[in-house]
Amino acid sequence: AQSVTQPDIHITVSEGASLELRCNYSYGATPYLFWYVQSPGQGLQLLLKYFSGDTLVQGIKGFEAEFKRSQSSFNLRKPSVHWSDAAEYFCAVVLYSGGGADGLTFGKGTHLIIQP
């Protein structure tokens, strides 16, 4: 069964500093990979996705992620964080079959705290 591990429960970063959130997946083939952000009282918002092709993908709000097959990782990065980036971040995977994809499997999330 596929699974997703986000090793860091909490991360604290100073405003303006760079950010990297880790995500490792366990699956025999290359799954479809996603990063979502969840702010208090808000629904999950998709930041970026990887299906195939270029292993460095760009997303919204200045985020990017790099797929590394050899490490089974899909880490999220941002060169300079803003106070508004404080939120919960989830990595997710999905198995694609010929009939389309079924439900997403999420990691437990990383809570991002921004220090002024």
Place this chain on the structure above:
Amino acid sequence: DTGVSQDPRHKITKRGQNVTFRCDPISEHNRLYWYRQTLGQGPEFLTYFQNEAQLEKSRLLSDRFSAERPKGSFSTLEIQRTEQGDSAMYLCASSFFRPSSNFYEQYFGPGTRLTVT
């Protein structure tokens, strides 16, 4: 563009009562998903529909849970004889699936927070 909406946003109920939640997907979306999210965890997949057909159910979906999407538009999730362990955020998502495309994106609603006392 109206997104996915869920009603109610909050529900407090006593143990043993039945509750029903509603999800209205984005209008042209043919797939609808239900997830459950407990405190400190990521969302867990419960079930999904393509149009009115329920295509998959997770082992998490016990017999007390039932979901419907009678006309292929809105969906309801009912929990019978609620237990304290059912307290969670229930999320709905929708997507548009085309057989010719590998790509899809799930758009999430704001969720219904259930508290069972």
